[in-house]
Amino acid sequence: MKFNVNTPEETMSYGKKIANYLKPKDVILLDGDLGAGKTTFTKGLAEGLGIKRNIKSPTFTIIREYQDGRLPLYHMDAYRLDDGSGDELGLEEYFNGDGINVIEWSNFIENELPSDYLKIIFKRDDSKGDNYRTIDFHPKGEHFNKIIKESYLEK
Template identity: 60%
Template sequence: MTLNAAEKLGTLLQPYDVILLNGDLGAGKTTFTQGLARGLAIKRPIKSPTFTLIREYQTGRLPLYHMDMYRLENAAANDLDLSDYFAQPAVIVIEWSQFISEQLPTQYLQIELQYLGLTQRQLVAQAVGARFQELLAQWQTALN
């Protein structure tokens, strides 16, 4: 379900779209990103960027920048300048975005992944800004 829902969202994404993924460890954030990548026609395997912070995928319909800010929980997030990434015509997915909240753009789609069981997840989406309200409505239509 997570992969398919994310793949449908991936087909709707446009340049400069920012997706924030939040949830506990093991909730499915990287799995969700794998589905988004499928929707963007990215063929490369999507791996967690936990140790590299940012992985770049340039081969799909749009470039994808997959960021994992978990390791910045106790670090100075201000030392990491993300403005260059946000200025690129790409899709940006950020896991653990709460650790860089002061650097986030003012508009985005935030998705909370909640672990309900071994094979069950609940997705709760919140759109911030007109573009992302439209995207959320399109995604909800695609899921039905």
């Protein structure tokens, strides 16, 4: 399911909306080039979870944890990871834990991902302006298919 947006706020609103449907252990994969809107989307998602802290890109820290919302948010950036380094990082424990896992650049650890997840692909199209983005949702598994149906189909 694909949507067009024209402002960062609009991208955030998609994250905010989906936050209402999430439960512990959920894994959200955010893919797309630098500046495509992955972290912006995460800001909206965090807002939807009631997190008040400012969301910063986890590029250098790999994982940032936010505990002040309805559920913990584990925001990860896999750009610097090698596939196979999940153990070191305790990825499995995060996936089986008590919070929501949001992973930017998930393609770098594609062999370490669980079977069910919501993948979201962000793209720019400069011919349509600086702020234009497409946001494409690819749910895998029953839970995420249901979320997409309930949250977006009737938009």
